Amino acid sequence: MKFIFRGLIxxxxxxxxxxxxWGQNKQFVIEHYTVGYFKLSxxxxxxxxxxKMYKVLYFNDGQTVxxxxxxxxxxxxxxxxxxxxxxxxxIVGIHSDENRTSNFLPYLDPSAILDFGDYVPNAxxxxxxxxxxxxPFIEKKYKTKPGNGIAGYSFGGLHATWAALNFPEQxxxxxxxxxxxxxxxxEIFKDxxxxxxxxxxxxxxxxxxxxxxxxFLMHSxxxxxxxxxxxxxxxxxxxxxxxxxxxxxxxxxxxxGKTDLAQYTWENKLEVIRSASTGKFYLRINPLITxxxxxxxxxxxxxxxxxxxxxxxxxxxxxxxxxxxxxxxNVIVKYNGEEKTMVIKFADVEKMKAGL
Numbered sequence: 001m002k003f004i005f006r007g008l009i010x011x012x013x014x015x016x017x018x019x020x021x022w023g024q025n026k027q028f029v030i031e032h033y034t035v036g037y038f039k040l041s042x043x044x045x046x047x048x049x050x051x052k053m054y055k056v057l058y059f060n061d062g063q064t065v066x067x068x069x070x071x072x073x074x075x076x077x078x079x080x081x082x083x084x085x086x087x088x089x090x091i092v093g094i095h096s097d098e099n100r101t102s103n104f105l106p107y108l109d110p111s112a113i114l115d116f117g118d119y120v121p122n123a124x125x126x127x128x129x130x131x132x133x134x135x136p137f138i139e140k141k142y143k144t145k146p147g148n149g150i151a152g153y154s155f156g157g158l159h160a161t162w163a164a165l166n167f168p169e170q171x172x173x174x175x176x177x178x179x180x181x182x183x184x185x186x187e188i189f190k191d192x193x194x195x196x197x198x199x200x201x202x203x204x205x206x207x208x209x210x211x212x213x214x215x216f217l218m219h220s221x222x223x224x225x226x227x228x229x230x231x232x233x234x235x236x237x238x239x240x241x242x243x244x245x246x247x248x249x250x251x252x253x254x255x256x257g258k259t260d261l262a263q264y265t266w267e268n269k270l271e272v273i274r275s276a277s278t279g280k281f282y283l284r285i286n287p288l289i290t291x292x293x294x295x296x297x298x299x300x301x302x303x304x305x306x307x308x309x310x311x312x313x314x315x316x317x318x319x320x321x322x323x324x325x326x327x328x329x330n331v332i333v334k335y336n337g338e339e340k341t342m343v344i345k346f347a348d349v350e351k352m353k354a355g356l
Contacts, residue, residue, distance in 0.1 A: 028078055030066055036133040039095035041066060043074050045081055045088035053143045055089045057173075057255050058134070060104065060152030060159060062093020064240060071153075071240065071248045077256075080249065085293050086256035092138055094130065096156070102126075104152075104159035106166075106191075107184035127163050131170055149173035149255045153243050155180050158188060161203065165194040175251035176203040177243040192219035195227070202229045202254050204247055206236025207273045210282065224302045225261065225289070229254060232286050232298045234271055246296060253295045263292035266299065268333055268342045272352040281353055285319040285342065287333055303335040323349075 029044040041062050045054070064070040073091055080086040096103070101116050106123035113119065138144065150171045152160040157179030164174035165188075181188050181203075195201065201220070222228050231250060236242040253259065266289040273282040287299040305315045308330040315321040315331060321344070323329065329344040 028074055030074065033137070035137045037129060038134050039063075040134065041093040041095070042138070043077065043091040043093070045090070046078060048088070050143070052088075053145045055087065055145045055147060055149070055256055056092060056138060056142075057089060057149040057151060057175075057252075058092045058094060058130075060094055060096065060150075060156030061100075062095045065091065065093040070244070072244050073248055073252070076245075076249050077252055080252055080257065086252055089252075089256040090138070090142060090144070092134070094134065101155060104155040105183055106159070106162045107187045109184040112183055123159055123162055124166070127159075127167060131167065135170065147172040149175065151175035151177075151251050151255075153177035153179075153240070154238065155183075157203065158183060161201065162188060162191060164199060164201065165191045168194070168196045168199055172198060173200045173255045174202070175255065176201075177247055177251070178205055178209060178238050179203050189219045193221060195220040195222050197222065197227065200227055200229075200254060202231075202251055204231040204233065204250070206233045206238065206242055207271055208235050208237035208242075210273050210275060218301065225297060225299070229295070229297045230300055231296055232271075232288075232300070234269060234286070246294075250295055250297075253293055257293055257295075259291050259293055259295050261291070264289050266290070266335060266338075266340075268331075268340055270342075270344060270349075270352075272349055272356065274353075274356040281356075283321050283349060285315075285321065285331060285333065285344075287319065287335060289335075299335050303333050306332045306334075308332060 028046050029048065031042045031044065033040045033042065043066060059065045059073065066074045068075065077089065077091065081088050101119040102122045103126040104123060105112065105119060105121045108121045148171050150160045150163050157176030158181060160174045161176045161179055164171040220228060231247065266287055269286045269288055271284040271286050273284065275282060285305065287303045288296060289299050290296050300318055305319055307313055307315050312325050312327040313321055313323045313329045321329065323346055326346045328346055331342045331344060333340050333342060
């Protein structure tokens with residue numbers, strides 16, 4: 001009897017320790033539903049409590065949003081919740097299907113037809129059906145807070161931005177990973193004027209897929225680093241592996257976290273970008289700001305740039321520059337009362353071009 005009791009002691013201690021840890025960090029749950037036209041995967045956070053209210057983030061291409069081989073939004077959310085950087089939230093993955101292009105695109109673009117086949121720009125019809133069917137279902141099944149968010153990547157990112165611009169009463173937040181703003185020659189820039197001061201927008205791009213989306217910042221008439229956050233990741237390409245991680249975390253931090261805009265560090269990054277379509281090189285200083293909670297953003301159009309030896313080159317207000325003569329450039333970058341000097345070596349830029 002004593003032998004049996006002794007044998008049970010390690011197991012009992014292990015079970016007690018496991019139970020305590022599990023109680024502190026209960027596993028998240030992903031539930032699956034079909035609601036009318038839509039298939040949904042719904043992430044419920046650890047220690048989900050049916051009596052509490054949660055913010056809801058709707059995410060396009062929902063079949064790829066969760067898991068380590070997708071965007072891993074569930075893993076990122078779990079980490080950020082555990083670190084107390086975001087409040088627990090519900091993430092609704094809205095599955096896409098063979099009608100993805102038609103459902104997500106609001107504009108008819110012959111170049112998109114050449115690349116992706118015939119489609120009908122049904123974003124308005126699709127969004128209204130989503131608003132009518134999915135949102136009421138989620139709000140009836142779960143206790144939700146006001147202020148929905150919508151997010152997506154590529155065509156889904158274009159749709160997320162467009163939906164927030166055109167249905168501001170439904171979406172206070174939009175998060176777009178490498179959005180296809182290029183559709184119909186950047187027609188989304190015209191819609192950008194619809195952005196509301198009550199809304200928050202995030203979008204990003206990788207220099208390995210370069211489409212110059214920064215002008216969206218100017219067309220919206222909303223303040224940079226308050227209502228609009230933009231991130232430019234050097235070398236990142238148009239691939240789910242490059243959207244996973246810090247860029248998905250950016251969306252979660254902005255939607256469900258609190259960012260102290262006064263607590264940050266910033267640094268200047270030199271970018272040499274080769275256009276895949278023209279082969280030309282785009283030279284740029286990209287100042288990056290990192291807030292205390294880990295949110296990363298580019299300070300495009302928020303910083304100012306000056307060349308102290310202007311005979312050697314020119315620089316634009318977005319940080320893009322060119323050499324007039326093969327000489328090093330001395331650039332002064334100012335942001336929020338701070339100043340950093342950067343020396344751009346002509347030889348280094350030429351080496352970077354040769355490596356692309």
